[in-house]
Amino acid sequence: MWNQEEKEEWLKRAGKDTMRQLLTEISSGNTVWKVKKDDTLSYMHPTQKPVEINQRVLESFTQADENVLDLFG
Numbered sequence: 001m002w003n004q005e006e007k008e009e010w011l012k013r014a015g016k017d018t019m020r021q022l023l024t025e026i027s028s029g030n031t032v033w034k035v036k037k038d039d040t041l042s043y044m045h046p047t048q049k050p051v052e053i054n055q056r057v058l059e060s061f062t063q064a065d066e067n068v069l070d071l072f073g
Contacts, residue, residue: 007023022060033053033056035050035052035053036050037050038050038051
């Protein structure tokens with residue numbers, strides 16, 4: 001768990017409002033996202049995750065027109 005000083009430093013550095021909100025939730029222990037389950041019959045991999053999870057991460061930590069390197073894709 002983060003101490004108060006670390007939490008404040010991260011929040012101070014967070015530029016985007018969504019990142020600030022996410023860091024606040026993480027530091028308060030609220031890290032569970034409610035995500036609808038995809039149709040698993042369409043999955044191409046046995047441990048594939050719902051698309052919404054990656055979408056939330058990308059929208060929270062990137063800006064429009066930024067490049068993302070996915071080494072696991």
